[in-house]
Amino acid sequence: MSQGPDSASFPTRLLAWFDTHGRHDLPWQHPRTPYRVWVSEVMLQQTQVQTVIGYFERFLARFPDLPSLAAANEDEVLALWSGLGYYSRARNLHRAAQACVARHGGTLPQEIDALSALPGIGRSTAAAILAQAHGQRHAILDGNVKRVLTRLLGEAEWPGKSAVERRLWAEAEARLPHERLADYTQALMDFGATHCTARKPRCADCPMRSECQAHAADAIAGIPARKPAKATPTRAVRLLVFRDPDGRVLLERRVAKGVWQGLWSVPEAADDDAAKALRAALDADDGTALPAFLHAFSHYRLQASPVLHRVRDASEATNDLRWVARADYDALGLPRPIRTLLESLP
Numbered sequence: 253m254s255q256g257p258d259s260a261s262f263p264t265r266l267l268a269w270f271d272t273h274g275r276h277d278l279p280w281q282h283p284r285t286p287y288r289v290w291v292s293e294v295m296l297q298q299t300q301v302q303t304v305i306g307y308f309e310r311f312l313a314r315f316p317d318l319p320s321l322a323a324a325n326e327d328e329v330l331a332l333w334s335g336l337g338y339y340s341r342a343r344n345l346h347r348a349a350q351a352c353v354a355r356h357g358g359t360l361p362q363e364i365d366a367l368s369a370l371p372g373i374g375r376s377t378a379a380a381i382l383a384q385a386h387g388q389r390h391a392i393l394d395g396n397v398k399r400v401l402t403r404l405l406g407e408a409e410w411p412g413k414s415a416v417e418r419r420l421w422a423e424a425e426a427r428l429p430h431e432r433l434a435d436y437t438q439a440l441m442d443f444g445a446t447h448c449t450a451r452k453p454r455c456a457d458c459p460m461r462s463e464c465q466a467h468a469a470d471a472i473a474g475i476p477a478r479k480p481a482k483a484t485p486t487r488a489v490r491l492l493v494f495r496d497p498d499g500r501v502l503l504e505r506r507v508a509k510g511v512w513q514g515l516w517s518v519p520e521a522a523d524d525d526a527a528k529a530l531r532a533a534l535d536a537d538d539g540t541a542l543p544a545f546l547h548a549f550s551h552y553r554l555q556a557s558p559v560l561h562r563v564r565d566a567s568e569a570t571n572d573l574r575w576v577a578r579a580d581y582d583a584l585g586l587p588r589p590i591r592t593l594l595e596s597l598p
Contacts, residue, residue, distance in 0.1 A: 263429035263436055265459045270439035273447070275301070279308055284434065286360045286385040287318050293377050294345050297394075298338050301445065307336050319358050322349035326514055330585025334515075337588070338550075343514055344372025364390060383437040391424035392437055393417070396444025402476040403448060406465030410477045484553055490521040491558040491590075493542070493597065494534055496566040500575040501594060502534070503584070507572065511549055515585040516576070518558070518593075527559075536561040542597075547589045558593055 278301065280292035291311060295304045311332050315321040321329070326346060333342035348370040352360055360381065361367050368378035376397075379390035393401075398411045401420050409416050429436050447454050455467055466475045494502040503516040521527035531539070539561040547554045566575045576584065581591060 262427045262460070262463070266439050266443060267429070267432060267436060269447070269459050270435060270442060274435075274439050274442045275446075279305060279312075281438075284384055286362075286381055288312065289381050289385045290360060290373075290377075291345065293380050294341050294372060295336065297341060297377070299336060303336075307333070318349050318352055318360065321346065322353040322358070327584060330515055331583055334585050334591065335588045339512065339515060339585070339587075341372060342585075347371040348373060362386060362388075364388075380437055380441075383433045385434075387433045389428055389430065389433055391421065391428055392440065393421055393424050394441065394444075396448075397424060397440050399450060399476050400440065400444045400448045400460075403453075403466040403472060404460060404464050406469060406471065407475065408471075408477060410479055412479055484548075484551070486553045486555050488555045488557070490523075490527055491517075491556050491593070492519045492521055492527060492530055492539075493558055493560045493593070494519070494536055494563050495560065495597070496563050496575055498566075498577070500566065500577050501597075502563075502567075503574060503576050503586075505572040512587050515587050515590075517587060517590050531561060534561070534563050534567055535565065536563045542593070545589065545593070554589075556589070556593075560597065 278292070280288045292304065292308055295308055295311075314328070314332055315324060324346065326343070329342050329346045330339060333339060336342075351370055352358060356366070360370075362382065364375075364378050364382060367373055367381065368375050373381075376392045376394050379392045380394070382388040383390050383392070398420060401407070401423050402411050405423060407416060407420070411417060411420060447458065448460075453472060455461060455464075455472060458464065458467075461467055466472050496502075502519065504519055505516055506512045506514065519530055521530060530536075539559040542558040542560055544555065544557045547556065567573075569575060578594070581594065586594075
């Protein structure tokens with residue numbers, strides 16, 4: 253794998269493309285402060301721009317700066333993240349803000365090693381923040397950039413392999429310009445997201461076509477190579493929806509590590525005995541089965557079988573167990589499938 257013949261002019265061609273076709277009016281670009289860039293970069297991990305915009309604007313309206321985010325409680329942060337998924341991003345964002353207040357004077361550090369050491373900020377995210385907010389000369393290597401580089405270089409192996417990733421980092425650094433680092437960084441992300449897309453890339457009018465080894469070999473469809481497939485396990489769970497005479501539902505905070513850690517959900521039961529014990533503790537009826545549903549996570553599928561139970565009297569609430577009215581759902585971090593379930597109750 254080696255640089256193509258036109259690689260030296262890559263930044264010039266990319267910036268020319270960006271000036272005409274790039275995205276210049278995203279909310280985190282005006283103003284492009286370190287805090288706003290950071291929040292947007294974390295939200296954009298695993299999530300498309302159009303989905304992120306609304307979440308970003310609501311998040312910034314509530315937490316306009318780093319100290320306000322650090323001072324918030326986790327429920328407030330997760331409530332505003334609810335539905336965006338990959339909730340560890342929100343928890344890390346919150347913890348990183350608190351670390352900045354404790355150790356960096358309430359601001360994000362401007363040194364890449366210190367910045368990338370914060371929770372949820374790896375090398376590429378740190379580079380994106382510093383390049384866009386401060387114009388520092390650092391390379392990024394997110395999913396879009398990996399796709400662009402693997403096609404340009406005709407890399408046939410999966411880009412997640414350590415050896416391949418090291419080569420891609422070297423290529424990303426070799427192509428860095430000395431000026432317009434903020435625009436160049438945004439241009440790379442935009443080019444991968446809107447032009448050199450995973451499906452139906454626009455090769456006919458691509459400014460990099462003369463350099464692209466995947467195009468020359470008619471191998472665009474197979475590059476980047478997919479991650480070696482693994483069987484996706486399915487986890488079955490019983491969801492117990494307890495509702496009191498006032499229509500409130502019983503929610504518990506999930507404290508165990510997992511994809512919904514720190515969020516509020518309905519109680520779960522591993523088997524009939526566990527479900528019976530919970531019903532007895534709450535003096536609930538035998539319940540009515542609700543439609544089962546399947547929810548896919550990145551590494552497993554959740555097969556959920558919910559049952560609606562009515563209780564005669566609401567039990568006493570605790571820090572991690574409370575009765576919640578529909579009007580109060582927005583104040584809590586609720587996983588999207590759980591909120592959908594609750595809002596569909598008869």
